[in-house]
Amino acid sequence: MDTKQKITPIKDIGEFALIKRLLKKFSKKNPNTIKSWGDDAAIIDFKNKQTVISTDLLVEGIHFDRNYTPLKHLGYKSVIINLSDIYAMNAKPTQIVVSIAVSATYSVEALEELYEGIYLACEKYQVDLVGGDTSSSHSGMTISITAIGEVEKEEVVYRNGAKENDLICVSGDLGAAYMGLQVLLRENEVFKTNPNLQPKLEGYDYILERQLKPEARKDIVDLLKRAKIKPTAMIDISDGLSSEILHICEQSKVGCLIYEEKLPIAKETQDIGKEFNLAPSIPALNGGEDYELLFTVPLKYAEEIQRYPEISIVGHIVKKEKGNHLVSNDNKLFPLEAQGWQATNA
Amino acid sequence: MDTKQKITPIKDIGEFALIKRLLKKFSKKNPNTIKSWGDDAAIIDFKNKQTVISTDLLVEGIHFDRNYTPLKHLGYKSVIINLSDIYAMNAKPTQIVVSIAVSATYSVEALEELYEGIYLACEKYQVDLVGGDTSSSHSGMTISITAIGEVEKEEVVYRNGAKENDLICVSGDLGAAYMGLQVLLRENEVFKTNPNLQPKLEGYDYILERQLKPEARKDIVDLLKRAKIKPTAMIDISDGLSSEILHICEQSKVGCLIYEEKLPIAKETQDIGKEFNLAPSIPALNGGEDYELLFTVPLKYAEEIQRYPEISIVGHIVKKEKGNHLVSNDNKLFPLEAQGWQATNA
Numbered sequence: 001m002d003t004k005q006k007i008t009p010i011k012d013i014g015e016f017a018l019i020k021r022l023l024k025k026f027s028k029k030n031p032n033t034i035k036s037w038g039d040d041a042a043i044i045d046f047k048n049k050q051t052v053i054s055t056d057l058l059v060e061g062i063h064f065d066r067n068y069t070p071l072k073h074l075g076y077k078s079v080i081i082n083l084s085d086i087y088a089m090n091a092k093p094t095q096i097v098v099s100i101a102v103s104a105t106y107s108v109e110a111l112e113e114l115y116e117g118i119y120l121a122c123e124k125y126q127v128d129l130v131g132g133d134t135s136s137s138h139s140g141m142t143i144s145i146t147a148i149g150e151v152e153k154e155e156v157v158y159r160n161g162a163k164e165n166d167l168i169c170v171s172g173d174l175g176a177a178y179m180g181l182q183v184l185l186r187e188n189e190v191f192k193t194n195p196n197l198q199p200k201l202e203g204y205d206y207i208l209e210r211q212l213k214p215e216a217r218k219d220i221v222d223l224l225k226r227a228k229i230k231p232t233a234m235i236d237i238s239d240g241l242s243s244e245i246l247h248i249c250e251q252s253k254v255g256c257l258i259y260e261e262k263l264p265i266a267k268e269t270q271d272i273g274k275e276f277n278l279a280p281s282i283p284a285l286n287g288g289e290d291y292e293l294l295f296t297v298p299l300k301y302a303e304e305i306q307r308y309p310e311i312s313i314v315g316h317i318v319k320k321e322k323g324n325h326l327v328s329n330d331n332k333l334f335p336l337e338a339q340g341w342q343a344t345n346a
Numbered sequence: 347m348d349t350k351q352k353i354t355p356i357k358d359i360g361e362f363a364l365i366k367r368l369l370k371k372f373s374k375k376n377p378n379t380i381k382s383w384g385d386d387a388a389i390i391d392f393k394n395k396q397t398v399i400s401t402d403l404l405v406e407g408i409h410f411d412r413n414y415t416p417l418k419h420l421g422y423k424s425v426i427i428n429l430s431d432i433y434a435m436n437a438k439p440t441q442i443v444v445s446i447a448v449s450a451t452y453s454v455e456a457l458e459e460l461y462e463g464i465y466l467a468c469e470k471y472q473v474d475l476v477g478g479d480t481s482s483s484h485s486g487m488t489i490s491i492t493a494i495g496e497v498e499k500e501e502v503v504y505r506n507g508a509k510e511n512d513l514i515c516v517s518g519d520l521g522a523a524y525m526g527l528q529v530l531l532r533e534n535e536v537f538k539t540n541p542n543l544q545p546k547l548e549g550y551d552y553i554l555e556r557q558l559k560p561e562a563r564k565d566i567v568d569l570l571k572r573a574k575i576k577p578t579a580m581i582d583i584s585d586g587l588s589s590e591i592l593h594i595c596e597q598s599k600v601g602c603l604i605y606e607e608k609l610p611i612a613k614e615t616q617d618i619g620k621e622f623n624l625a626p627s628i629p630a631l632n633g634g635e636d637y638e639l640l641f642t643v644p645l646k647y648a649e650e651i652q653r654y655p656e657i658s659i660v661g662h663i664v665k666k667e668k669g670n671h672l673v674s675n676d677n678k679l680f681p682l683e684a685q686g687w688q689a690t691n692a
Binding site for chain 2: 034035038039040041042043044045046047048050051052053054055056057059060061062063085086088089091095097099100101130131132133134135136137138139140142144146147148149151153156158159234235236251
């Protein structure tokens with residue numbers, strides 16, 4: 001018996017059969033999904049709620065590298081980064097549409113791996129896959145996902161509502177995904193030099209998972225709702241805290257003070273920072289791909305927020321004229337910059 | 347003074363400035379667009395109407411060829427094919443999100459051309475561009491558009507409602523876009539052989555426009571609404587009448603009879619068919635890219651429908667057991683096939 005993994009060229013089965021095969025496991029989770037796949041468009045009934053729409057593109061060689069990205073993780077992550085945008089509006093994602101262009105170097109089985117990841121994300125976040133498009137391409141893979149969600153009108157949180165004295169909060173910890181990427185890049189270089197060397201990935205579990213299989217912070221949106229705390233502004237951290245807080249400050253017409261010592265950084269991220277000779281606040285501020293939520297709340301919630309271990313207060317909002325700054329561990333003031341705050345190192 | 351066309355590499359201005367430049371002309375047209383670009387997601391308020399979502403991918407080298415596709419037309423067409431899907435649900439498109447991955451061979455000015463086409467389509471169809479993503483790619487261009495629309499619950503028309511004796515109707519004429527493509531392909535071959543030869547495109551205006559700058563049939567949806575005729579099933583013709591009527595018949599669990607002599611084919615399409623030695627019913631049945639609407643209505647509307655020159659009755663629905671057939675001009679019965687009905691020629 002041939003035990004090798006089966007490889008079916010996509011052209012052998014055709015687009016229609018491919019879609020059927022990729023989607024057979026998906027089941028409907030939201031009663032508001034009136035019509036899913038199989039017509040010209042999907043129909044969703046949000047009743048009197050508002051519709052939330054966000055879209056993201058992942059391009060092979062730009063956003064991911066096949067050499068160190070398992071396809072199942074890639075599928076999962078592509079969904080997560082879109083859901084994260086919906087949560088950042090304080091909304092609930094309910095549907096996604098997924099379009100994929102792939103070259104002939106991808107087999108049906110490879111796409112099944114990718115869709116297994118998409119499936120797992122849909123299951124975990126209770127989201128319906130309601131449409132999409134598949135196409136061949138001349139090189140590589142491009143994944144385009146649009147996430148659709150719902151929100152009560154009065155619950156929407158934009159980026160423009162932060163007020164002076166508001167607390168600046170972040171969920172989880174920062175910089176781990178960036179450090180995970182550094183480890184993958186290093187091991188990939190080693191592999192290119194000598195393909196017989198096994199990659200050294202033990203001991204890096206946390207940061208690798210943060211890079212390869214991030215989660216969207218549904219739990220934080222739920223927690224704030226239960227606590228009856230409505231953030232004044234919110235954004236998800238895809239490009240590093242530094243660049244994201246600048247978006248909030250610019251749109252809210254305010255300034256900010258962020259304290260380096262308050263940045264939530266996991267022990268593993270700190271340890272690996274040392275290995276790479278990198279102050280851990282650098283990936284935390286500028287690393288990206290954390291998909292944590294960054295939000296501001298009125299000062300009155302300080303005590304309440306401090307009770308949640310998953311939320312850290314990292315600074316506060318100041319008048320616009322005061323600018324946007326980081327207070328470093330040695331108590332110096334550095335202007336925050338979107339292109340990256342460069343520490344003089346510790 | 348340098349009169350050559352300016353070419354600005356995309357990397358020279360950065361993603362944020364690029365988006366600003368591409369979108370500066372776009373203005374809001376729908377009061378239900380609550381929040382457009384500039385946050386994590388767009389917010390739309392459809393009140394008690396249902397939300398309609400459709401998405402399409404256009405990949406360079408697969409769906410379009412830069413050699414004979416002007417970028418402005420490409421931008422226009424990419425929007426149209428998505429709006430067409432929304433109209434095919436008997437709904438009204440109101441927003442789009444546009445994601446684009448482009449290689450460094452595209453300049454800022456080239457993208458401006460593309461967005462000029464997107465802009466023109468948004469203006470004509472009164473649709474708001476509310477979000478998207480731009481990315482670099484290693485080769486070519488991929489365009490992913492998701493169209494969002496609204497519809498009253500009781501107005502939605504699916505593919506599955508066709509009943510025995512219903513009339514099968516199509517808007518406009520068929521096969522022209524396919525013949526336009528044949529002319530472009532022929533001239534492109536000539537050009538490859540001798541780049542000094544000018545392409546011969548005069549006299550092909552209509553079929554070239556149908557290929558390069560199709561329209562979505564908003565007018566037909568509006569006309570049927572005014573006439574108080576609600577189709578029992580509807581689909582847009584992107585892959586040829588033959589394949590689309592089979593979708594309706596399969597989902598409606600019925601059969602059909604289509605009459606070759608009733609197929610609406612423009613004079614130009616017929617003439618060029620002769621030039622290419624092709625029976626014009628072949629591109630009409632299997633050509634694709636017409637973006638006309640194919641729909642079924644109860645028999646009682648026969649007289650009313652016949653009053654509209656833009657609508658042709660091409661056949662009728664029969665019992666499922668009778669199958670799906672074409673009655674040819676010489677009165678023979680051919681089974682309709684998705685992969686293309688092959689005429690024995692006239």
